[in-house]
Amino acid sequence: MNYKIRPAQEGDCAQILALIQELAIFEKEGDAVEVTVEDLKRDGFGNEKLFHCFVGELDGAVVGIALTFPRYSTWKGPIIHLEDLIVAEKMRGSGLGTALLNEVVKYGKELGVKRINWEVIDWNTPAVKFYEKKGARVLRDWDVVQLDEAGMENYLNNI
Known part of the structure; x- marks a missing residue:
């Protein structure tokens, strides 16, 4: 192409x-x-x-x-x-x-x-295989942690 x-x-x-x-x-x-x-x-x-x-x-x-x-x-x-x-x-x-x-x-x-x-979503096997084939390490023992806007507001309201 x-x-x-x-x-x-x-x-x-x-x-x-x-x-x-x-x-x-x-x-x-x-x-x-x-x-x-x-x-x-x-x-x-x-x-x-x-x-x-x-x-x-x-x-x-x-x-x-x-x-x-x-x-x-x-x-x-x-x-x-x-x-x-x-x-x-x-x-x-x-x-x-x-x-x-x-x-x-x-x-x-x-x-x-x-x-x-x-990051790569764990069920996207073709993407995981693509990145591993390129030499990237997919760290399966780490979890992504996020606070969205509501989570930030809740957090701040509880400190």
Whole structure:
């Protein structure tokens, strides 16, 4: 396939959001996406960039994304987090996921980070196998911990 990997541009945000929604539906969380096109524009292309995104483009359409943001490890120093690597269903198996991951790893190397972190849902066996094949360690003995907005409010009300 003749796709192109490039840094995302502000004009890609609607297509990026469509891929985010496609992933949410795949992960059985179709109603969970709250982010808007305006949020993506502000947070990725505004004065204070909160994320960096690569897109995979085919015939002018965004068919894959890899969205990252900086983190800091108290043990290692600067790292980046790969929030999502999304490949449109019609493009799976085309090599686009590998091309996007390659770009993220090159980006991390250029930044001089010590590690790249991400999560994968445990029942997505093809994704787990894909990452392991690429040499990533899937740490099955760690649990993801989150406080959502309601959880933060509850927490603060109980201190």
